[in-house]
Amino acid sequence: MRRWKPWNSTSPDAMMKVLIIEDNRELSGTVQDYLQREGYICSVAATCDEASDRLASFTYDAVLLDLMLPDGNGLSLLKDIRARNKEATVMITSAKDALDDKVHGLESGADDYLTKPFHLSELHARLRAIYRRKHLGGGNEVRFEEIAVDPDNRLAKVADRALDLTAKEFDLLLFFLVNKDRVLSRQSIAEHLWGDYTDTLPNFDFVYQHIKNLRRKITAAGGQDYITTQYGLGYRFTADRT
Amino acid sequence: MKLSNRFTLWYVLIATVVLLTGSGIMFYQVRHQIDVAQHARQERIHTSIAKRLVRDGGVYNAVPSDYGATVQALPLGETPASTEITKECVTDWCVEQQHEVCKLAMYSAAEADGRWFGISTRMSIVPSEDILASVAKSFVWMAVLLLVLMFVFIKLVAARILAPFERTLTAIDGFDIKRGRPVQLPDTGTREFDRLNHFVGQFTEKAITDYRSLKEFSENTSHELQTPLAVIRAKLEMLMATDLKPEQAESISDMHRAVEKLARINRSLVLLAKLENREFTPEKDICLTTAVNDSLRSFAELMEMKGIALRTAVDPDVRMALHPALTDVLLSNLISNAIRHNMDDGSIAVQLDRRSLTVTNTGRPPQCPPDQLFGRFKKGNPECMSAGLGLSIVKQICDLHGFAVDYNYSSERHVLSVRFGKGGERNTKEPRPVTELEPVLG
Numbered sequence: 001m002r003r004w005k006p007w008n009s010t011s012p013d014a015m016m017k018v019l020i021i022e023d024n025r026e027l028s029g030t031v032q033d034y035l036q037r038e039g040y041i042c043s044v045a046a047t048c049d050e051a052s053d054r055l056a057s058f059t060y061d062a063v064l065l066d067l068m069l070p071d072g073n074g075l076s077l078l079k080d081i082r083a084r085n086k087e088a089t090v091m092i093t094s095a096k097d098a099l100d101d102k103v104h105g106l107e108s109g110a111d112d113y114l115t116k117p118f119h120l121s122e123l124h125a126r127l128r129a130i131y132r133r134k135h136l137g138g139g140n141e142v143r144f145e146e147i148a149v150d151p152d153n154r155l156a157k158v159a160d161r162a163l164d165l166t167a168k169e170f171d172l173l174l175f176f177l178v179n180k181d182r183v184l185s186r187q188s189i190a191e192h193l194w195g196d197y198t199d200t201l202p203n204f205d206f207v208y209q210h211i212k213n214l215r216r217k218i219t220a221a222g223g224q225d226y227i228t229t230q231y232g233l234g235y236r237f238t239a240d241r242t
Numbered sequence: 243m244k245l246s247n248r249f250t251l252w253y254v255l256i257a258t259v260v261l262l263t264g265s266g267i268m269f270y271q272v273r274h275q276i277d278v279a280q281h282a283r284q285e286r287i288h289t290s291i292a293k294r295l296v297r298d299g300g301v302y303n304a305v306p307s308d309y310g311a312t313v314q315a316l317p318l319g320e321t322p323a324s325t326e327i328t329k330e331c332v333t334d335w336c337v338e339q340q341h342e343v344c345k346l347a348m349y350s351a352a353e354a355d356g357r358w359f360g361i362s363t364r365m366s367i368v369p370s371e372d373i374l375a376s377v378a379k380s381f382v383w384m385a386v387l388l389l390v391l392m393f394v395f396i397k398l399v400a401a402r403i404l405a406p407f408e409r410t411l412t413a414i415d416g417f418d419i420k421r422g423r424p425v426q427l428p429d430t431g432t433r434e435f436d437r438l439n440h441f442v443g444q445f446t447e448k449a450i451t452d453y454r455s456l457k458e459f460s461e462n463t464s465h466e467l468q469t470p471l472a473v474i475r476a477k478l479e480m481l482m483a484t485d486l487k488p489e490q491a492e493s494i495s496d497m498h499r500a501v502e503k504l505a506r507i508n509r510s511l512v513l514l515a516k517l518e519n520r521e522f523t524p525e526k527d528i529c530l531t532t533a534v535n536d537s538l539r540s541f542a543e544l545m546e547m548k549g550i551a552l553r554t555a556v557d558p559d560v561r562m563a564l565h566p567a568l569t570d571v572l573l574s575n576l577i578s579n580a581i582r583h584n585m586d587d588g589s590i591a592v593q594l595d596r597r598s599l600t601v602t603n604t605g606r607p608p609q610c611p612p613d614q615l616f617g618r619f620k621k622g623n624p625e626c627m628s629a630g631l632g633l634s635i636v637k638q639i640c641d642l643h644g645f646a647v648d649y650n651y652s653s654e655r656h657v658l659s660v661r662f663g664k665g666g667e668r669n670t671k672e673p674r675p676v677t678e679l680e681p682v683l684g
Contacts, residue, residue: 024469027473068465095472187502206543209547232491233491
């Protein structure tokens with residue numbers, strides 16, 4: 001049974017309950033705002049106590065966990081979450097970029113680790129990916145108009161014609177679909193495709209190149225070009241080309 | 243020059259001066275004393291003869307203690323030219339010894355029984371040369387004795403006295419501020435050394451506290467910056483999704499770019515701080531061959547887009563103890579650096595064996611001196627939008643693993659090589675000869 005229809009945020013059963021544990025009100029507010037627009041139901045906890053209370057009273061599908069909280073380390077909450085809420089997806093969002101911390105966090109039961117400052121689009125994409133992996137198993141297609149993407153088998157089709165995409169192009173298409181109708185900056189795309197430490201990444205011409213190739217392949221397969229350029233901001237994948 | 247040798251040298255100098263002047267003084271003193279004694283002795287003889295002439299009524303009776311003095315009666319009524327005692331040094335020929343001898347001749351006059359007598363004595367004295375020779379000889383012996391004792395002293399005693407000092411030096415030499423252990427030394431019993439050790443202890447402790455607080459400050463700053471950066475970034479991304487006029491979009495885009503750069507610099511600085519704090523230990527045995535190939539594969543697309551040709555000479559199964567995450571960072575920094583500072587249709591050559599990893603790439607010459615490239619915020623190409631931290635991260639990672647890294651630019655090629663040192667030699671069978679990498683034409 002699907003509890004929500006992926007990638008369709010307007011559908012009422014797409015509600016995913018997320019608990020944001022973060023002591024910085026501005027950040028938690030922004031994340032909450034963003035995720036709510038994506039169709040998540042969000043609550044915010046600013047301290048370990050508050051988080052424990054909420055975890056005891058409600059069930060969440062996903063928990064965003066900051067490690068440095070005013071009244072303790074977020075890692076201690078992890079055990080709590082795991083004990084009460086086995087199904088929940090736990091994503092650590094921390095300012096601590098220690099590679100060892102990352103490993104430690106993942107070993108103690110977190111599903112993913114995002115280092116601050118993160119891109120909201122990246123957070124969204126990761127949450128979706130983990131959630132999909134954990135709850136829905138294989139066989140769920142992401143559809144957008146005539147484009148269909150199967151993340152598990154890494155297949156993409158345009159009107160049932162298979163697209164021959166490179167790994168990066170595939171990731172790019174999926175990233176666009178997850179964040180459709182949103183402006184994606186070149187930086188967030190670059191980080192999504194090449195990961196951390198993009199300080200050494202060659203400049204964003206590469207993003208442009210990938211997008212150009214992706215566009216070309218989709219239109220060559222008979223699909224519409226849904227990628228629009230937003231001034232200097234970045235790109236948007238949308239059916240509404242205005 | 244060693245401290246003990248310096249002491250010896252000065253001591254020898256001082257000893258030489260003292261011995262030379264000493265022997266001079268001694269020579270004159272001895273000669274003077276001998277002269278004075280001899281004169282007094284001969285004068286005593288003259289006085290005694292004069293007295294006896296008066297007592298015996300002008301008749302001279304020689305006694306052995308006169309040492310062959312001659313007494314001559316002057317003609318009656320004649321008085322001597324001088325009644326004072328006169329002396330002179332003469333050299334006589336000694337017939338028995340066939341040798342010249344120095345003698346002191348003394349003349350005096352005495353009146354007895356109404357007429358004058360001339361008295362003269364001649365007695366051997368020790369010649370100056372003999373005194374000089376014996377003084378010199380004894381001083382040479384003294385000098386030899388002094389030097390020998392001095393050397394023995396320096397070798398045995400000085401080494402013992404200076405041992406605490408040597409210990410202090412070794413301790414200072416081995417001091418590592420990052421390890422956070424101040425230099426602590428036991429009491430030596432010598433006041434100066436105890437003071438020195440006390441100072442050293444205090445200084446190192448102070449240095450460690452300062453270092454630690456500076457480190458904490460930069461670490462905390464970096465950490466504290468992450469959250470505000472996350473807020474700015476998130477807010478900007480929210481703004482991007484709203485309806486914007488082109489000018490607004492442009493401003494937001496600029497802000498976004500600036501925030502991205504800030505975030506990247508900050509992240510690199512956090513990593514650098516962690517590397518400097520030695521928060522990572524190279525613990526796992528990693529197959530570097532696989533890591534290099536994986537890393538190259540992930541950059542293959544980028545190289546293809548830029549039309550960069552890749553040549554590799556990677557030895558199979560090069561393994562060593564590394565930190566897995568740092569290995570990734572190191573390799574991706576090296577390779578992406580080679581891509582970024584490349585030219586269109588350029589080339590990259592990657593070569594790995596048990597001794598070294600070398601990344602060579604075509605590109606324009608660097609704009610700053612090569613030895614500065616590993617410094618922070620140093621960029622070979624000022625137009626580049628990176629922060630210039632990539633190579634300092636490479637350097638730090640290499641330092642952590644005990645590798646040497648160097649850079650040079652020759653015939654339009656940047657060559658960055660990491661030499662593994664003893665860490666990499668461990669599994670060496672037979673090092674493969676380094677193959678010359680063909681330049682890529684076109």
